[in-house]
Amino acid sequence: MNKLLVITVLVALLAVSAESFRMPRQAEEEQGTLTKITDSIRSYYDSAVNTASGYLENLKGMKLEEKAKNLYADTTTVVSTYAGIAQDQLYHTFYHK
Known part of the structure; x- marks a missing residue:
């Protein structure tokens, strides 16, 4: 009974470790023009948004709103x-008594 349990545990561990050694397929796809x-365009947009966010953070750091x-x-x-x-x-000019 104990040998059967040990063998079952070893087979389960072997199956789990074999599952973790699987390498995902890396399909080489050629990107189209679109x-x-x-x-x-997406990278330029992300760059512009990040730059604008950086400028806003700098302006907030200067506390310009509080100064205004x-x-x-x-x-x-x-x-x-x-x-x-x-x-x-003006009052004293017009209503001088």
Whole structure:
């Protein structure tokens, strides 16, 4: 009984190891013109997308959006201050008592 079990296990291991030694077939296919054109267009597109993504990451790293928001906030503060001064001057010019 034990010999039968050992032989069964050895045959199973041999079958599993023989299965792992199979080499996949490598069929040599000649690419057609349309396939070559499609592959080259796809590679150019992927390259362009990767480059644009890199540029966007660089811009995010510079924190330009935050700088633009700060510039807008500072500009509106200054403009509203000078607009208030101009409004007061015009009011006192026209309604001087």
